[in-house]
Amino acid sequence: MGFLKNKSGRQQITDEHRPCQDSGRREFLKKAVKAAAIGGTAVVTGCQAPGLLGSKEEFALQFQEYFKAHYRLMTEKERDTTITRLERLAKLQKNVDVQISSKEAMPGVLFGYGFNVTRCEGYMECVSACVRENNLDRKSNMQYIRIFEMEPGQMTPDAGQGKFFNEVPVDGRFYMGAQCNHCDNAPCIKACPTKATYREPDGIVVVDYDWCIGCRYCMAACPYYGRRFNWNEPVVPVKEITKKQHYLGNRQRRRGQMEKCTFCVQRTREGRLPACAEACPTGARIFGNLLDPKSEIRFVLENKKVFRWKEELGTDPKFWYFID
Amino acid sequence: MTQKSSVRQMIGFITDVTRWSLSGGIGYQLFLCLLVVFMMLGVFAYLVQWKLGLAVTHMSDIVSWGFYIANFTFLVGVAAAAVMLILPSYIFKDKDFHHVVIIGEVVAIGALVMSMTFVFVDLGRPLQGWHIIPIIGLFNWPSSLLTWDILVLNVYLVLNLSIPAYILYCHYNQVEPDPRKYRPFVFISIFWAFGIHLITAFLYEGLPARPFWNNPLMGPRFLASAFAAGPALITVLLVIIHNTTVFKIPKQTFNKLRLIIVISAIINLIMLFSEVFKEFYFPTHHSLSAEYLYFGLDGHNSLVPWIWTAISINIIGTLLLAFNPGKNKPMLLLPACILLFVGIWIEKGIGLIVPGLVPSPLGEVVSYAPSWVEISIALGILALGMFVVTMLLKPALIIEHRFKAEKPS
Structure with a gap:
């Protein structure tokens, strides 16, 4: 059954390594998005009272989500930013910590x-x-x-x-x-x-x-x-x-x-x-x-x-x- | 003509048109108020749908398109039917039709506005509508027939707005319009009229998943039924205009329209007969949709009374118009046109969309009837269409009337 059962060896190592690398980049982006969100909020919401559309941060995140491109046309960086936004939104709206992957198709797989x-x-x-x-x-x-x-x-x-x-x-x-x-x-x-x-x-x-x-x-x-x-x-x-x-x-x-x-x-x-x-x-x-x-x-x-x-x-x- | 005076002329044109379209007798004002009330009802229902999602309709994963798309399909036909006035009046220079061609064009605009609004209210996420705009969004052209339909409907709307606007503007200024400026566009709009309805038919015809729609007769039948229903509506409108305004319609026009309707209606009935024959002479699995429509399936027979009503009034209307016992008297002409119009509305609307989706690909059979939200929104859109037609037609007829009265002939 090929790669599906291959849980030992190289693949597993790379699998374990990915999250660490990811989280480093993710963490940085999270901060970047947060900063952008706060900036965006100031522009977008002005003096809007929180609570009307959720918190100011939530509104800003949703506002940015509205203008994002088609997933296939996003750059690696854009994908990471939208995922960070979505994870943050899940936290804000439902108080759950979700991990959203953007793992690409593996070559040689159908x-x-x-x-x-x-x-x-x-x-x-x-x-x-x-x-x-x-x-x-x-x-x-x-x-x-x-x-x-x-x-x-x-x-x-x-x-x-x-x-x-x-x-x-x-x-x-x-x-x-x-x-x-x-x-x-x-x-x-x-x-x-x-x-x-x-x-x-x-x-x-x-x-x-x-x-x-x-x-x-x-x-x-x-x-x-x-x-x-x-x-x-x-x-x-x-x-x-x-x-x-x-x-x-x-x-x-x-x-x-x-x-x-x-x-x-x-x-x-x-x-x-x-x-x-x-x-x-x-x-x-x-x-x-x-x-x-x-x-x-x-x-x-x-x-x-x-x-x-x-x-x-x-x-x-x-x-x-x-x-x- | 200097730049300044042409600007002033344009301002005068716009203010006069606005004034004419809004002013009128008490009956006219009441009529407008009534339309606004219905539009408000539609807006309210749409807000409910906006708040709660399309779950407030009676559509489901099985009947995924319902009353909205049914009306959209039918109204595209009405819009296309304007060509039946444009073709003879601009190309063959038919005097009787030239007199009323503007009415046909305005009906086309109203029908287009309605059909596009019906598609809009059917969208699950209208705010994301920009995703479909070429360049800033992704436009899956030429693969998706829906993108073709968006393209042709919008271009047809622009054509039908600009040609009459130019001619009316010239007539307003008591100038003979320059045929070199508008005739090429008239030619395009004639081809386009066939295009919009054919492509709307292809929207369904191109789906092998739905045997009821996957039928090469769909396109031609759409055209035939449209060229019967559209002119029938225009006839009704002409009778109203003839009786309520100073704009008089010659008898000859009614007779010619009647001939167009009769020929189209007969072709439509022949094709209907051919379709019914194919489904029931040797019924296959693919005939289940037709069985559902005409006789009901597994106890689900909500469409049966509708389709038989549609076919009966279709035939009665066609016979009345063909033999013309009333000699074009409105007393008989009017009900015959209304019967035909309603018959085709049922048959090309709900009678076409719902059976295409039932039974589902998994063989499941359900019933469908529009919810109050769907009916209210549809009424609102109908009122919107009538409002657009009224707003455009009233000044147009005044301009035409003035132009004819002052023209030295």
Whole structure:
């Protein structure tokens, strides 16, 4: 499984070293941003009373956030400043210390996902793990993953039953999951008018949440029901917030923004499995690097009977279903 | 003409136009007040939506576009339909249409303002709207059809504002407008009118994820239905103008408009029949949306009464206009036009958008009906459109009338 299981040796050392280097630079930037924020406050708010839009500092930070560029166009330094601002805002608004990563895609990595239709028994551990890991809105009960109970003879999730409340597994039935397929030729990317949604070099399709204008054209374009919209201001209990975050992943979203599965970018770029794959009690979820010939996903693709959903649309998903 | 006097002339033009558009009888003032009240209702509803997010609408992750986008789609058609007056009057020099072409152009402006406002209120994050402005934001052109639509709608609005503004300004000063200055733009605007509606159709047609929309007939059908609904609206407006102002419309104009409407409506019905045939002669999985629309699916049949009403009044309106038993008398012409207009509004609006999204790609079926916020905002935008049309049309007709009266012919 290549780099994913390689927890010893060089990679780990570099992993451990990064935070230290980061924090030094981060610390400096934090101070710089703070200074800028105070300066900005004086200009922006003038004699505005604190409390109307949160504290003066909060308002200044949000004001600066408003004018930031698209994530892909930011320089290294700009990325660090916005992350420092976002971390500070999380502290001010919810009193939580989050760490937002901006880790880039690793070279020679293309992520792929395999779903074992034979193994899945519909426990939905993946769904709840995903909700917790990705700080999904509890108010609207948002879920990236849907599990369908299938009758024999059905072979695509849309034919199955998405609302089932019986004990699982049921004899004679089987289960199929549906989530973002991370298409290599993604209709949502083509549709987005602002390029807020795009494909990262490691193949994951991400949304720059702060660049999204909320037109929902991508939602209409997606043939896999892979995208979710924040109809209301998302609510996550402070205690349950996953604090290790990624700018393109599980950081806090806002009302009116589009979001979606990111293959848990905050985990997978650190060499860990996505939360759903880790949580699955039956081992039905396989994740790995498609470019690594020794990875588990490559083994599945080479040795199992695999198929992709709605292949006729030419979207080239990186999500395969397979049968043992 | 010196620089100074032209500036003074311009100031005079602007003040006169403002004065004319705001002054009128008590009925006119009451009408304006009523529109303002509805606009205020819309503003209030929008503030609620602003505060609580789009959760106050009845849209969901399944029906992710609803009443707003439905109205947007329909109104783009109404805007495009102005070409049915512009084409004959400027290109074929048709006298009957030349007389009323300004009304068509003003209707186009009103419809464009409404359709763009509908898109704006549908945005989840309108404050971030600058992200879509070319150069300072990121404009995903030519890949995203939405960017095409933004481009063509804005250019069409500029064209439809500037051509009539130039002609009216000349007429205001009792000068014959110079065709060399505006005719090239008229040509562009004619192509553009087809463009705006075709591209709005492509917005849906280009989505393989939605079989109900992914249909090559979409574009042509949009045009046919627009060229029926738009002129139907203009006919209604002409009857009102004919009866309430000194600006008289010749009978011949009504007859020609009626012919345009009938031909377009018949083509529209033929294409509708072709679509229905394809969906129901050999129903496939891709016909589920049509089944949902026409007969209901899994007990969700909220659209069924709407679509059958739409089709019935469509056919009745078309027959009335085709056989013309009232001989162009407003008594029959008016209801026929209104029936056709409402029929196409239902069918090209909610009857097009919602079934495209249901069943969802995961096969889930839900019902959708707009919430009070959506209806109030829509009413507000409708009032805004009527307000724009009134504000522009009143001075325009006064200028035209004065120009004709004083012209030595």
